[in-house]
Amino acid sequence: MAGNISVKIGGAAGDGVASSGETLARTFVRSGLYVSAYNSYQSVIRGGHIYFDIRASEEKIYSAGRRFDILIALDSNTIDIHGGNASRLIYDEKKVVCPENCPSSRLPIPLSEIARKISKNPILQNTVALGACVKLVGIDFAQLEGVLKDTFKEKGEGVIAENVSAGREGYDFAEKTFSPIPHSLTFSGKKRVFLTGNAALALGAVGAGCRFYAAYPMTPASSILHTLAAHSEKCGILTKQTEDELAAINMTIGASFAGVRAMCGTSGGGFALMTEAFGLAGMIETPIVVVVSQRGGPSTGLPTKTAQGDLNMMLGAGQDDFPRAIIAPLDVEDSFYATYEAFRLAEKYQIPVIVALDFYLSEHFETLDELRFLAPEKRDFTLLDSKRYAFTENGVSPRSIPGQEGLMFIASSDEHDEEGINISDVRASLPESQRIRERIMEKRMRKLSFIASEMSPPSLSGDVDADLTLLCWGSTFGVCREAQTILADEGIKVNILAFRYLFPLVPGTGEILSRRRRILGIEQNYTGQFTQLLTSHTGIQIKECLYKYSGEPLYAGEVVTRVREMMR
Amino acid sequence: MIVEKSKIPPTWCPGCGDYAVLKAVESSLANLKRDPKDVVIVSGIGCSSNLPHFLNTYGIHGIHGRAIPIATGVRLANHDLTVLVTGGDGDGYGIGLGHFLHAARRNINLTYIVMNNQIYGLTTGQVSPTSEKYTKTKSTPTGSIEEPVNPIALALMSGATYVSRGFSGEINHLATLVENAIRHNGFSLVDVLSPCVSFNKLNTYSFFRERVYTLEGENHDAGSMEGALAKSMEWGARIPIGLFYETQKKTYEEEEPALESGPLAKQSLIFDRHLVEEFIARCWFSEE
Numbered sequence: 001m002a003g004n005i006s007v008k009i010g011g012a013a014g015d016g017v018a019s020s021g022e023t024l025a026r027t028f029v030r031s032g033l034y035v036s037a038y039n040s041y042q043s044v045i046r047g048g049h050i051y052f053d054i055r056a057s058e059e060k061i062y063s064a065g066r067r068f069d070i071l072i073a074l075d076s077n078t079i080d081i082h083g084g085n086a087s088r089l090i091y092d093e094k095k096v097v098c099p100e101n102c103p104s105s106r107l108p109i110p111l112s113e114i115a116r117k118i119s120k121n122p123i124l125q126n127t128v129a130l131g132a133c134v135k136l137v138g139i140d141f142a143q144l145e146g147v148l149k150d151t152f153k154e155k156g157e158g159v160i161a162e163n164v165s166a167g168r169e170g171y172d173f174a175e176k177t178f179s180p181i182p183h184s185l186t187f188s189g190k191k192r193v194f195l196t197g198n199a200a201l202a203l204g205a206v207g208a209g210c211r212f213y214a215a216y217p218m219t220p221a222s223s224i225l226h227t228l229a230a231h232s233e234k235c236g237i238l239t240k241q242t243e244d245e246l247a248a249i250n251m252t253i254g255a256s257f258a259g260v261r262a263m264c265g266t267s268g269g270g271f272a273l274m275t276e277a278f279g280l281a282g283m284i285e286t287p288i289v290v291v292v293s294q295r296g297g298p299s300t301g302l303p304t305k306t307a308q309g310d311l312n313m314m315l316g317a318g319q320d321d322f323p324r325a326i327i328a329p330l331d332v333e334d335s336f337y338a339t340y341e342a343f344r345l346a347e348k349y350q351i352p353v354i355v356a357l358d359f360y361l362s363e364h365f366e367t368l369d370e371l372r373f374l375a376p377e378k379r380d381f382t383l384l385d386s387k388r389y390a391f392t393e394n395g396v397s398p399r400s401i402p403g404q405e406g407l408m409f410i411a412s413s414d415e416h417d418e419e420g421i422n423i424s425d426v427r428a429s430l431p432e433s434q435r436i437r438e439r440i441m442e443k444r445m446r447k448l449s450f451i452a453s454e455m456s457p458p459s460l461s462g463d464v465d466a467d468l469t470l471l472c473w474g475s476t477f478g479v480c481r482e483a484q485t486i487l488a489d490e491g492i493k494v495n496i497l498a499f500r501y502l503f504p505l506v507p508g509t510g511e512i513l514s515r516r517r518r519i520l521g522i523e524q525n526y527t528g529q530f531t532q533l534l535t536s537h538t539g540i541q542i543k544e545c546l547y548k549y550s551g552e553p554l555y556a557g558e559v560v561t562r563v564r565e566m567m568r
Numbered sequence: 569m570i571v572e573k574s575k576i577p578p579t580w581c582p583g584c585g586d587y588a589v590l591k592a593v594e595s596s597l598a599n600l601k602r603d604p605k606d607v608v609i610v611s612g613i614g615c616s617s618n619l620p621h622f623l624n625t626y627g628i629h630g631i632h633g634r635a636i637p638i639a640t641g642v643r644l645a646n647h648d649l650t651v652l653v654t655g656g657d658g659d660g661y662g663i664g665l666g667h668f669l670h671a672a673r674r675n676i677n678l679t680y681i682v683m684n685n686q687i688y689g690l691t692t693g694q695v696s697p698t699s700e701k702y703t704k705t706k707s708t709p710t711g712s713i714e715e716p717v718n719p720i721a722l723a724l725m726s727g728a729t730y731v732s733r734g735f736s737g738e739i740n741h742l743a744t745l746v747e748n749a750i751r752h753n754g755f756s757l758v759d760v761l762s763p764c765v766s767f768n769k770l771n772t773y774s775f776f777r778e779r780v781y782t783l784e785g786e787n788h789d790a791g792s793m794e795g796a797l798a799k800s801m802e803w804g805a806r807i808p809i810g811l812f813y814e815t816q817k818k819t820y821e822e823e824e825p826a827l828e829s830g831p832l833a834k835q836s837l838i839f840d841r842h843l844v845e846e847f848i849a850r851c852w853f854s855e856e
Binding site: 247 | 604607618620626629630631633638640642643645649667670825826827828829832835837
């Protein structure tokens with residue numbers, strides 16, 4: 001009997017796939033299951049093909065899957081594309097054609113006919129299907145009803161009542177017509193938080209004391225702006241949709257200079273525009289947090305598809321050398337904590353810090369048990385020295401903010417001395433200036449080794465002596481965990497080396513790698529950008545790799561297949 | 569404490585129009601009794617963008633064309649500060665033109681002083697967005713074939729609430745414009761005809777002395793948008809300087825709900841735990 005339940009809802013953009021999917025996912029969450037859900041959409045507002053995947057279990061779920069217990073097909077296209085991967089098919093025979101050879105068992109429901117009896121709104125047919133689905137899984141109707149009431153509370157009693165009766169009709173229809181899906185799940189009703197990576201990140205920013213967020217809309221980072229904007233007034237976070245990404249990052253720098261914890265967010269294209277100012281933050285040593293949620297490139301690329309292809313840009317953004325840090329959260333929960341950490345590191349070392357997400361991590365939902373709100377560290381702007389850029393042991397100089405008595409200084413994008421005075425014009429190339437230039441460059445760069453020493457080593461999960469190590473970073477960690485479990489059942493032992501801190505690398509990374517017997521590098525880009533970084537830092541070649549760049553999330557099955565081939 | 573000259577002497581060429589602007593800013597801040605610790609001067613890149621270094625206040629010498637967004641961030645973070653943006657025509661009307669228009673329509677309380685010399689000076693004499701048509705420069709040896717931008721008209725059309733033009737050769741007049749611009753609550757522009765003595769042989773002090781006249785001297789009604797627009801189009805034998813337009817509107821800071829409880833920079837870093845919990849509950853908890 002199945003220990004988990006998976007449902008896919010497919011249709012065209014405009015069919016209400018995402019909102020129906022979310023309603024169903026929340027119903028599973030409310031019944032007490034762990035849920036992972038992924039909204040796959042296209043860069044179109046109407047038409048095309050989109051789907052929403054839900055996996056639910058009593059255990060935590062770490063990745064998306066490809067097999068489904070139930071496929072809710074809102075159009076014929078959905079059956080053509082996904083019919084082969086579904087055990088059961090919910091569809092409306094009058095509207096959707098199921099080919100003769102479709103292997104799924106058919107559960108036809110007159111969805112639109114039922115919906116029409118309740119309201120003229122055709123989307124209501126989705127709620128009928130959700131009702132049937134909930135019954136098939138064996139969840140009480142009250143759970144769905146509760147979610148519908150919450151979902152439509154802004155739309156008024158009428159809309160709630162229509163949806164509740166549509167759901168009820170579907171539920172009763174399934175009860176009369178179909179047999180329930182056999183599974184071993186019990187529904188504990190335990191409360192859990194259900195968030196996307198972007199929402200978790202936004203929440204982490206709130207907890208970390210972020211007061212300013214600027215962004216220009218760009219998928220898949222936009223929902224960070226939406227989330228923070230919705231809570232802006234209440235939480236005293238100023239959110240600003242700017243005229244472009246150049247303005248977003250420069251405003252962030254200005255706000256931080258004035259003493260506020262500030263963040264901006266975008267995807268690869270927007271970050272490409274931000275790179276010059278990213279260097280400004282490095283040069284004037286003003287802490288900022290930049291969220292880069294990656295999607296397929298190059299250029300406009302695949303706006304709604306996932307990738308990990310912007311790492312090289314993050315590593316190289318800005319002219320010349322300056323210290324930066326890049327943190328790639330491993331899952332939704334980690335997006336919350338990584339953001340805390342990004343703010344802490346940015347402020348402590350007065351550097352720009354990147355939180356690197358990807359489309360999948362930004363936009364898929366996970367259930368979380370509990371979020372611990374760590375209090376932000378106390379800040380101290382008391383000047384210990386009269387020089388803003390004083391040469392110190394760890395490279396971090398005392399910082400003052402406008403409005404503060406004492407040292408007033410000019411933060412200059414030109415190269416400057418300890419006091420912030422330019423050495424780039426009338427003092428350029430004077431012997432004294434050359435020495436200053438070297439020393440201030442060294443001062444800034446010194447920070448890197450201190451940052452690196454604060455970072456914890458990559459986590460190694462599984463048997464230390466396993467024959468094979470899956471090396472990954474960011475959101476592919478969950479996929480590797482799931483693959484590890486599947487492989488263990490087959491008697492293949494693998495461990496996982498998951499990197500969360502991409503830059504600077506922790507001291508001893510070379511030793512960590514050299515202790516592994518055999519490594520499979522797993523990334524969602526063409527060249528293995530992180531693997532290359534490891535090689536350039538450690539000299540260790542990682543020759544075996546699984547690089548996926550189709551735009552779809554990595555699936556555990558793909559990792560399993562690859563490992564089986566390797567271990568044969 | 570009043571704003572003083574810093575210990576760094578200006579690096580401009582002798583005779584540069586920017587000296588007058590520096591003097592005007594210095595005297596305005598002194599007259600308005602702004603405490604230098606509460607003043608932030610933000611600039612971009614170019615000769616004129618070196619200005620923040622020559623005064624004893626807080627400042628950011630930022631990157632080319634981005635002074636306005638940087639200053640906007642400063643001002644949004646702490647609207648108790650006096651925030652000035654200083655730069656050139658290349659910085660503000662070329663690479664940074666978009667930000668200028670957006671700042672104007674936001675009516676954020678910044679004082680934007682553009683030292684407009686109609687040439688790229690620091691890069692040794694290329695055409696600028698305000699160079700007159702057919703101007704010959706190193707990059708346009710046969711003459712520029714683009715119309716110059718009209719910063720006064722752009723500011724008016726974009727919603728700026730204080731729009732003025734000064735001339736470095738009329739320093740007292742200029743200082744008054746700057747002082748009133750700083751005093752003005754909202755986005756203010758002071759476009760300054762600030763001759764480049766090294767690279768612009770056309771728009772010289774004498775060129776302007778022969779042409780400028782003050783709007784105040786002709787009883788111009790600065791409350792009239794139509795009148796201001798008509799004057800903004802005048803450029804030739806006569807060039808108007810002075811206040812084209814001034815109006816009072818709510819500023820961005822005054823209308824931004826997140827600033828209701830005072831400047832962000834003065835809020836506690838630590839959130840009320842209750843607020844954070846409510847934040848989660850409002851949309852994400854799968855609560856009953």
